[in-house]
Amino acid sequence: MKRYVSTCISGMQTVVNDVFSRTLSAYRPLRVYDGLLIYETDTDPVQLAKPGVVNNTYLLNCIFKDDLSGDINDAIRKNLSALRLDTEFLRRSGVLKKQRSFKLFANDRNRPVRLDYALTAPLEKQIQSTLGLRLELRRPDAEFVFSRRSEGMLLFMTKLTYSRVTEKDLPQGALRPELCRLLAEIAEINPTDIVLDPFCGHGSIPVQVMKNYRYNMIFANDSDAQLIAAFKKEYGKNDRRLFIKCRDVLDPANFQDDFIDKIVTDPPWNVYQHSEADFADFYTRMLREFARILKPGGNCTILMGNLPDFEAAMRQVPQLVLQARYPILVNGKKATVFRLGKENAT
Numbered sequence: 001m002k003r004y005v006s007t008c009i010s011g012m013q014t015v016v017n018d019v020f021s022r023t024l025s026a027y028r029p030l031r032v033y034d035g036l037l038i039y040e041t042d043t044d045p046v047q048l049a050k051p052g053v054v055n056n057t058y059l060l061n062c063i064f065k066d067d068l069s070g071d072i073n074d075a076i077r078k079n080l081s082a083l084r085l086d087t088e089f090l091r092r093s094g095v096l097k098k099q100r101s102f103k104l105f106a107n108d109r110n111r112p113v114r115l116d117y118a119l120t121a122p123l124e125k126q127i128q129s130t131l132g133l134r135l136e137l138r139r140p141d142a143e144f145v146f147s148r149r150s151e152g153m154l155l156f157m158t159k160l161t162y163s164r165v166t167e168k169d170l171p172q173g174a175l176r177p178e179l180c181r182l183l184a185e186i187a188e189i190n191p192t193d194i195v196l197d198p199f200c201g202h203g204s205i206p207v208q209v210m211k212n213y214r215y216n217m218i219f220a221n222d223s224d225a226q227l228i229a230a231f232k233k234e235y236g237k238n239d240r241r242l243f244i245k246c247r248d249v250l251d252p253a254n255f256q257d258d259f260i261d262k263i264v265t266d267p268p269w270n271v272y273q274h275s276e277a278d279f280a281d282f283y284t285r286m287l288r289e290f291a292r293i294l295k296p297g298g299n300c301t302i303l304m305g306n307l308p309d310f311e312a313a314m315r316q317v318p319q320l321v322l323q324a325r326y327p328i329l330v331n332g333k334k335a336t337v338f339r340l341g342k343e344n345a346t
């Protein structure tokens with residue numbers, strides 16, 4: 001069984017671990033750190049290379065204990081004779097089928113550092129001769145990475161994930177697909193669920209739900225008419241069970257009582273563009289509305305960066321009970337994912 005490393009949003013490792021336990025074949029976590037999982041699985045690496053709930057996935061070629069003394073090149077030198085790369089597995093599995101060029105990289109506690117190429121020249125030769133890749137220092141297709149971590153280890157890995165969405169592909173303010181997937185996983189969407197994102201913006205969350213889950217209906221609302229028009233133009237005809245509407249979240253005419261199973265959403269935070277509006281009051285009215293429209297047993301999963309106002313609002317709406325909270329980092333900024341449930345009537 002092969003070992004892999006996946007990096008994920010800081011704070012989301014337990015959610016990723018749960019997803020992997022359910023979806024990967026013969027999954028066995030070996031170590032779970034903040035933002036990093038090391039595990040075994042016999043899942044096809046081509047599957048692991050596809051976009052999902054993680055940032056990147058690597059085949060773990062070798063792992064060494066490291067006391068963090070000296071620099072990363074000293075650490076590599078110490079372990080040089082034990083350095084292994086299973087090029088036969090990489091070739092057979094076809095994970096690097098589309099790659100033509102490669103480079104060796106190094107990072108030390110998340111900072112890129114310079115490799116002593118005299119040390120790694122034999123490795124480069126092995127990659128060139130057995131995988132048929134050519135060395136390309138500027139824009140390599142494939143990446144082989146030495147990573148020294150503060151947890152006291154040196155990893156040597158082959159990157160598998162190459163089809164990730166980059167920041168440049170996303171419209172301003174849109175959430176990354178893997179974060180939307182994680183929010184949907186926390187919500188536990190079922191095939192019979194009516195799902196709502198009342199602050200859908202560019203539609204990042206509804207699109208990920210549509211692409212990756214079975215559901216009954218999805219409602220994607222936002223008060224910005226332009227965003228709604230653009231989202232409708234792109235996705236309006238994709239699925240007859242997706243309803244895209246320009247609506248204010250507080251409008252009581254949007255939904256009848258007890259109609260929605262899962263709300264998955266990213267409300268405005270009022271943290272970066274500070275408005276004079278009273279956000280504790282806005283969140284209180286929003287949560288009261290959620291409590292009204294959710295079915296008993298339903299839940300809302302909310303990405304929130306404005307803790308003082310949101311926690312004040314939560315105290316005002318005891319009908320929604322805190323089921324889980326995950327402090328995370330989104331692009332280096334602190335945020336929290338809350339899952340609040342509407343209890344079944346007794």
Ligand SMILES: C[S@@+](CC[C@H](N)C(=O)[O-])C[C@H]1O[C@@H](n2cnc3c(N)ncnc32)[C@H](O)[C@@H]1O
Pocket residue numbers: 173174175198199200201202203204205221222223224227247248249250266267268269
């Ligand atoms: C943080 S953004 C959501 C971004 C979205 N998750 C995405 O990836 O594009 C918040 C959204 O809430 C919308 N919004 C603000 N106040 C609203 C209200 N009262 N009712 C409905 N939508 C509102 C804004 O237009 C904005 O699109």
